[in-house]
Amino acid sequence: MSDYYDMFLAVDLPPELSEPVLSEVRWLLGQGDMPTEPRATDWESWGGPWQAFAGGSASHAFAGADVSALTRAVDRPExxxxxxxxxxxxxxxxxxxxxxxxxxxxxxxxxxxTEGWVGFIRDSGLGTVRHLVRHADGFDLVDVRPARRPPAAPPAPR
Known part of the structure; x- marks a missing residue:
């Protein structure tokens, strides 16, 4: 049985995003035509380009749906x-x-x-979760560890 990854990503992109980049983002989300030369990765080593985040259907391995949205943040102007x-x-x-x-x-x-936390990745096989954290030099996948409750303080003497 194959493992799957549940990936969630939420970021802002600059208002002045170039038209070639914006077109490729739209294509990746299933909202536009494929660019003449997709630049997001070396697609040829993977058998050719595909709309990686097209969404719009039930998730294959997780509860809920695969979705993608790109919209202007009109209520959060710079x-x-x-x-x-x-x-x-x-x-x-x-x-x-x-x-x-x-x-x-x-x-x-x-x-x-967007800087800092931008999403997570959950592994179906191991059940592990890793945070996606963006910083100036790129991004990291950070393991999530269970938080333990500190022991309760004994009741105060009366």
Whole structure:
């Protein structure tokens, strides 16, 4: 049985995102035509390009649906009045596609303006969860560890 990864990503992209990048993002989400030369990853080593985050159907291995949305954040304008692009993706990723998917995530995050926590990845086989954390040098996958409650304080003497 194959493992799957439940991936969630939520970032802002700059208002002035170039048209070639915006077109490729839309294509990756299933909202536009394939660019002449897709640049998100070396697709040829993976058998050719595909719309990695097309969404719109039930998740193959997890409860819920694979979804993707790209919209202007009109209620959160930047100081100069520009409206960032708000991008959210929830996608079920097969283990064979994990490497290329993370290449595409890295490409998206190079264009993002969001810093810090931007999502998570959950493994169907191990049940582990890793946070996606974006920083100036790229991104990290950070293991989630269970939090333990501190022992309760004994009751105060009366």
């Amino acid at each position: 100081p100069d009045g520009g409206e960032p692009w708000a991008l959210t993706v929830r996608s079920c990723v097969h283990e064979d596609d994990f490497g290329v998917t993370m290449d595409v995530v890295g490409w998206l995050l190079r264009h993002a303006t």
